[in-house]
Amino acid sequence: MKARKSSAIQPQMFQFVDMDELVPKKHILRQLNEALDFSVVHDWVAPLYTERTGRPAADPERMVRLMLLSYLFNHSERELYQLLSMHAGYLWFCGLDFESVQRPSPNRPSLPDRTTLVKTRKLWRKHGIFEQMMIHVVDQCIAAGLVKPDVHAGVDGSQVRANASVHSLQEITLAPVHSIEEYLSELARQDQDEMPVDPKKEDSDPPPSSSVRSASETTRLQEEAVHEDFHGKKFSNATHRSVTDPDARLYKKSKGQEAYLRYLVHNVVDVTSGVILSTQASLAAGTAEREISLRQLTALRFQHPTIRIRTVSADKAYGTPEYLGALFAQGMIPLVSLRNLELEPIPTWKRQTHEAEKQQKREVKVQEVLIKNKAKRIQLEGKYRQIQKRRTRCEHAFAEAKTVHGLDRARSRGLENMQEQTLLTAIVQNLKRLCRFKKKRPQTGSLACQNPESVIREETLTSAISRLCSAIFSCIRPFHTVNRHFSPDF
Known part of the structure; x- marks a missing residue:
C-alpha cells in the first residue's frame, strides 16, 4: 500500500526519554565513562574555592567532561555548545538531559555557561590542574x-x-638609553608641544577641501588593506616579534x-x-x-x-x-x-x-x-x-x-x-x-569467574571426548597385536 502523504510532523505532547537507552552499548563515550573515575577532580580543585563566600561553583567533574568532549571530537567551545542541545550522547556523558538544557532549573543539574568554562580553564591552567590530570x-x-x-x-x-x-611580525624597537639631563629636556619639549592652541588661530585656517580629504582617506585605506611586501627583507627571532x-x-x-x-x-x-x-x-x-x-x-x-x-x-x-x-x-x-x-x-x-x-x-x-x-x-x-x-x-x-x-x-x-x-x-x-x-583484555583472575557454567560445560565435554578416544584405542591395540604375527600370504 502506498504511504500517505504527511504535511507535518506532530510530536507527542508528553514524551518520556531514557538517555541511557539512546547511547549505544559499544559507543566510545560509554567506554570512556567506565574506564576512568572523574570524581577525583573535586579533591584537586578544592583549595581553589572558598566554602562560605561567593556563588556556588560549577561542578568540576562536568567541566572536565566538557573539555574532554571538545578535544575528543575536535570541537571548538562555540561549536560544542551548539551541538550539546541536540546530541543525546554528549548530554548523557555530562550527566544532563534535554530538559536541563531547554528549561534549566536551580534544583537540578544544568549546563554551565560557556564563559564559565573559559574562566575555569584559565584558573585550572594557572594552578596546574591539567598536569595532575x-x-x-x-x-x-x-x-x-x-x-x-x-x-x-x-x-x-x-x-x-x-x-x-606572518604579517603580524614587527621589528623589535629597543628603548634608547638617555642620561637624566637628556630625559628631562625631552619631557620639557613634549610638554611644550602639548600646550593648548588658541581656538581663534585654529578657526582662521581654511578647512581642507572634501575632494582632497576623500583622496587621502582612500589612499590610507588601500595601504591598510594590502599586506606589507616582504620580498627582499630578512626576518629572524632576534629582530622581529609577532x-x-x-x-x-x-x-x-x-x-x-x-x-x-x-x-x-x-x-x-x-x-x-x-x-x-x-x-x-x-x-x-x-x-x-x-x-x-x-x-x-x-x-x-x-x-x-x-x-x-x-x-x-x-x-x-x-x-x-x-x-x-x-x-x-x-x-x-x-x-x-x-x-x-x-x-x-x-x-x-x-x-x-x-x-x-x-x-x-x-x-x-x-x-x-x-x-x-x-x-x-x-x-x-x-x-x-x-x-x-x-x-x-x-x-x-x-x-x-x-x-x-x-x-x-x-x-x-x-x-x-x-x-x-x-x-x-x-x-x-x-x-x-x-x-x-x-575492551580486549583477556578474562583472567576474577574475570574468569563471570561464566562458570560455560567453563564447566566445556571441561566436561573435553574430558568425555578424551575418555572415549582412550577406550577406542585400547580396543584396537590387541587386535593389531594378534594380526601382526601372521604372514602376508595367509
Whole structure:
C-alpha cells in the first residue's frame, strides 16, 4: 500500500526519554565513562574555592567532561555548545538531559555557561590542574596493566602552527638609553608641544577641501588593506616579534621548508603500548627537543615511581654526545639512529700539555668518542632492533593528534594555552588506548569467574571426548597385536 502523504510532523505532547537507552552499548563515550573515575577532580580543585563566600561553583567533574568532549571530537567551545542541545550522547556523558538544557532549573543539574568554562580553564591552567590530570591518567594505565613496569620509551618532537599570521611580525624597537639631563629636556619639549592652541588661530585656517580629504582617506585605506611586501627583507627571532602572539617563533625543520610562526610539542611515548607518558609544549628552538626530553625523562622517575625506563629510542637529531651521555648517566640505554656506525679511534696527542684549559678540552673530546662508540656498539649488536622499530609509534601519536584532535594548529595564543591544548590532547589519546585495552583484555583472575557454567560445560565435554578416544584405542591395540604375527600370504 502506498504511504500517505504527511504535511507535518506532530510530536507527542508528553514524551518520556531514557538517555541511557539512546547511547549505544559499544559507543566510545560509554567506554570512556567506565574506564576512568572523574570524581577525583573535586579533591584537586578544592583549595581553589572558598566554602562560605561567593556563588556556588560549577561542578568540576562536568567541566572536565566538557573539555574532554571538545578535544575528543575536535570541537571548538562555540561549536560544542551548539551541538550539546541536540546530541543525546554528549548530554548523557555530562550527566544532563534535554530538559536541563531547554528549561534549566536551580534544583537540578544544568549546563554551565560557556564563559564559565573559559574562566575555569584559565584558573585550572594557572594552578596546574591539567598536569595532575595527565599524571592521573597515566597512573590508571599503569594500574590496568597497559604500561608495564619496564618501559621502552621513545622521544620525539613535532612543530605546531601558531594562531598568528606572518604579517603580524614587527621589528623589535629597543628603548634608547638617555642620561637624566637628556630625559628631562625631552619631557620639557613634549610638554611644550602639548600646550593648548588658541581656538581663534585654529578657526582662521581654511578647512581642507572634501575632494582632497576623500583622496587621502582612500589612499590610507588601500595601504591598510594590502599586506606589507616582504620580498627582499630578512626576518629572524632576534629582530622581529609577532604582535598577535609574542610567544610564537619563526621555525623550520629542513632547509627547503618555509618558516612559519610555530611552537614545538615534545612527547615521551611507551613504544610497546603507545601511551603518552609525558608531553610538553615549548618555544620553537633548535636545541629544544633534546633539552625538553631530558627534563621529561628525569621528571617521570618522580611522577611514576612504579615504572622504570630501560631504553630510549630517538631519531638522528638526538645523537649528540651530550644527550647520549646524559642517558647513560641516568641508567637508560639510548637507541638513537646514528649517522655513522663505524667506531672512531680514541684521539691521542704527541705532546703533553700543562695548561688546564687544553687538558680539559682533550678529556672532553676523549669522553665524547667513548660515548659515541658505546652507543654504536649497542646498534651493531642488534639486540634491541625490534624495539627500535617501534619508535614510529611516536610519529603515529603526533599524526593522530593532528588529524583527529586538532593539534595541527594552536587553538589559542600564548605558551600556557599551547601547553593546555597539548596536555588535554594527550589525555584524550591515552583514554582511547585505555578503553581499547580494557575492551580486549583477556578474562583472567576474577574475570574468569563471570561464566562458570560455560567453563564447566566445556571441561566436561573435553574430558568425555578424551575418555572415549582412550577406550577406542585400547580396543584396537590387541587386535593389531594378534594380526601382526601372521604372514602376508595367509
